[in-house]
Amino acid sequence: MESQTVDLARWQFALTAGGHFLFVSLTIGLATVLAVLQTRATLRGGQPVHLRMVRFWGRLYVINYAVGIITGLVMEFQFGMAWSGLGKFAGDVFGFSLALETVLAFFIESTFLALWMLGWGRFNKWVHLGVLWVVTLTAYMSAYWVLVTNGFLSRPTGYAERADGTLELADTAELLTNPSTLLAFGHILGGSLLTAAVFMAGVSAYHYRKGTADDDGLLRRSLRIGVFTGVPALLVTVAFGGMQFGETEEWQPMKAAVFDDNKAEIAKLQAEMVERFGPGDYVPPEALTRGAGLLMVLVFVVLLVAAVAGVVLASFRRLAVKSRRWHLFLMILVPLPYVAMIAGWVFREAGRQPWVVYGLLRTDDAVSQVSTGRMWLSLIVFVPLFMALVVGHWWVLLRAVREGPREQQHKPAETTEPVPAVTAY
C-alpha cells in the first residue's frame, strides 16, 4: 500500500473522529444534567423556573446533538471505506459491538429524542420524563459499545486466531469487561459531565456579564449547578484517568516510556519489539504523544484549581452574582475541557502507533485497497465540508446561547396555520 494513502486515510479519520468527539462529549454530559433537571422539575410539580431551565439547556443540547450525529455517520462509513483491512482482520471480534451500538443505543436514542422534542406539552409529564431518561441512558450505552471496540484496539482480548491469521470472537465476557474499555468509559463519562458543567457555568456567567435579567433565578441556579457539578465530575475523570495511566505501563509499555521521555527504555523496547515482530519502527510519534499527554495533565491542574475556587466563590451569593471578573474567568474556562478531551484522545490513539490493534495489526495494513487518487477525493470532499459544518454549527449554537432563556410562554399559536402546528413548547 502506498504510504500516502495511509497518511490520507489517517488524516481523514483523525479529523472525523476528533470532530465527532468534540460534540459528543458535550452531548453526553448535558443529557445527564438535563435528565436530572427535568426529574426535579417533574417532582416539584413543574415550577416555571425549572421548566424554563430544562427548555433553555434542552435547546442547546438538541442543537449540539445533531452535529454529533452527522459527524458520527461519516465515521461509520469510513470504517468500511478507508479501513476495510481492519474489518477483514478483526471485524468478527468487534463488529458486533458496533452493530449493537447502532441498533440498541443510537437507534433508540434518536427515536426517543424526537419523541421528547415532539412530546413537549403533549405527553403526560411522567411519560415525557421517562422518554428523556431513555435518551440519556442510551447515550451512555452508545459510548460503552463504541469503547468496547476502542478498548479492544488498545488492549486486544477475548479473541482467537484463525488458520488464515485473522481473528474471531472467542470469549464474549472477556471482551465486554476489558479493563481498557471500562476505565475509558468511566474516564469519558466523567470528562463529558465536566465539559457540560463548565459549559453551563460559562454560559450563565456570560449572561450575567451581559446583564440579562434573572428575575426567577434561572441563571443563578444554572451557574451553581455548573460550578458544583464540576468538582465531582473532575474527580471521577481523574480517578479513572489515573487508573488507566497506571495500567499503561503494562498494556503499552512503549507509550509509557515515550510519555516519561525515557530514552534508554524506548531503545530497549524498540529492540525487543524488533526481535518479536520483525524489523520496523515501533516508537509512536514522540512529540505528539508526550505533548498531548502533558497538555491533558496541565488542563486538569488548571481546572482543578478553578473548580475548587469556584465552589468557594459560588457559596457566597453576592460574589456569585456580582463579580464580573469571576464571570469572565468562567467564560474563559469553557474551551478547556474540550482541549483536555482531544489531547487525551490523541495521547490514547497516537500513542499506540504503529499499531491499530495493539501488537496484532499495523495501521499500514489496515487501510483499504484504494488508490491514492480516490483517497484524495474523499479527503478533499469531506474536510471542507467538515469545517463548514463545525463553523456553521458553532454559529448556530452561539446564537442560541446569546439569545438566552426565553420568556415563559404561551399556548400553541392556532391562528397561523389552518391545521394547528405542532408547537413543541
Place this chain on the structure above:
Amino acid sequence: METLATALLGFFFAGYFVLGGADIGLGMLAPYLGRGRDERQHVTSTMAPMFLANEVWLVASVGVFIGAFPELEGDVLSGLLPVFVPLVAGWMVRDAGLWWRVAGGPQAADWLVTGGSWVAAGSWGWVLASLLNDSPTEPISPGLGALTTLFVLLLFLAHGLAFATLRLTGAPLQRALRLTGRARYSFALTSVVIATLAILAGGRLPLSEHAASDTSLKLLVPVSVVVLPLLTAAHLWLWRLVRRGGMQPTSLL
C-alpha cells in the same frame, strides 16, 4: 443464524428507503412544492421532526452490515468509495441544512437541503445500479448505470410526492395533488416499490458466504430480534405524533 442476520439487514435497509427515502424525495421537490418564505418553511418543517429518526435506519443497516458481514462490508464500502463519498457528502449537506433551519438559521439553508437530497438520491441510484449489475466492489460505468440511476431518481421523486400528499397542507399540498391526482394509497404503493428495489439490490450481495462467526452472530442476532418490535413500536408512536402540517422549525424547543 445467517438467514436471520440477512433478514435483519434487509429489514433495516428497506426501512431506510421507505422512511429516509420519503424525506429525500420531499427535499428534492421542496423548491417546486413550496414557493415563497412561508410555504418553504412549511415544507421544511414537515421533514424536520423526523429526519434523524428516519436516517437511523441506514445507520443501523451499516451497523448490522459491519457486525454480521464484516469482510464484505469493507469490500463493498471501499470498492464503491467513489459513490459513497458523494452519497455521504450529500447526506451531510442535507442534514446540516435541515438542522440549521430547525435551529432558526437562514433561509438559504433550504438550498442545502434540496441540493443534498438530489446528490444523495443520485448516488443511491448509482449504488443500486452497481449492486444490481453484480458489481459490488467497483462502481459500474455511467453508461451502464445511467438508466437505473434515472429510474431511482424518479422513484425517490414519486415517493417524496406521495409523502407530501400525506403531510402537507394548503398551496403546497395542492401542487403535490396536481401531480399525483387523488390517488389513494399512493404512499403505500411507492413504499412497496422502493423497499422491493432495495431488497433486490441488496440480495445480489454474496451475504451468506461472508457471515461472521457463530459466536459473533449468536450475540448480535437474538438481541436485535428481541428489540426489533420495540424499535418498530417507538417509530409508529413517532409517526402518529407527527401530523399533517408539520411543526414550526423555530418552535422545536
